[in-house]
């Protein structure tokens with residue numbers, strides 16, 4: 627029962643975090659706005675939104691998707707981001723529970739917070755990139771630091787680590803190596819794209835974003851996340867380009883998707899690749 631409670635709690639927490647992500651998605655690209663102040667207002671009539679009108683998903687339903695004062699329609703995106711974040715957080719809670727027993731272990735709870743932090747930042751970055759075609763440093767660089775801190779506190783994020791002796795230091799080094807690998811592969815791909823296609827293929831924002839992912843996932847997973855992103859991008863990107871005829875292909879959503887796949891199914895992907903692709907090379 628406490629395990630079920632943990633999963634339900636994770637889902638509710640996710641809905642609240644999703645509500646905060648909505649604020650970040652709106653305000654971070656608008657440099658002059660603070661994340662914390664002022665409180666949320668209706669974008670049309672500027673009426674402050676009261677706390678009971680700001681309950682994730684439920685308030686949107688209760689208000690019928692309209693501002694309580696001026697009846698301006700509220701974007702359906704707000705409750706959808708809250709719902710999606712809630713569902714993903716619940717899925718992460720189920721994913722990290724591996725040790726049988728009535729209660730989640732402290733390690734499992736730590737993994738939950740690390741994984742859901744990464745996913746929340748990837749989700750916000752994806753939507754900001756789709757809207758404004760930028761990756762805010764506020765997310766990628768602070769995410770990089772947060773990834774290092776989590777690695778120091780929670781060495782199990784990086785398996786056995788690189789060096790014996792101090793597993794915390796080992797995990798920290800694994801995070802540093804992961805950040806370098808993530809940044810390096812995107813930077814190299816960007817240079818290659820520039821040489822081949824004579825135009826900007828990857829931005830510095832993508833480099834910093836994958837440094838952050840590498841600090842959480844380590845070098846093997848971040849490299850595979852990048853390969854998955856290229857795979858998803860080439861499939862969906864071609865279809866999207868034919869449909870929308872848009873010259874710009876946002877790459878952040880694919881980077882985020884590849885990273886999320888590695889977060890949930892990384893060991894399966896790594897196993898598949900080492901069995902079928904790298905059979906002769908020990909991984």
Ligand SMILES: [Zn+2]
Nearest residue numbers: 668671693696
């Ligand atoms: Zn209003």
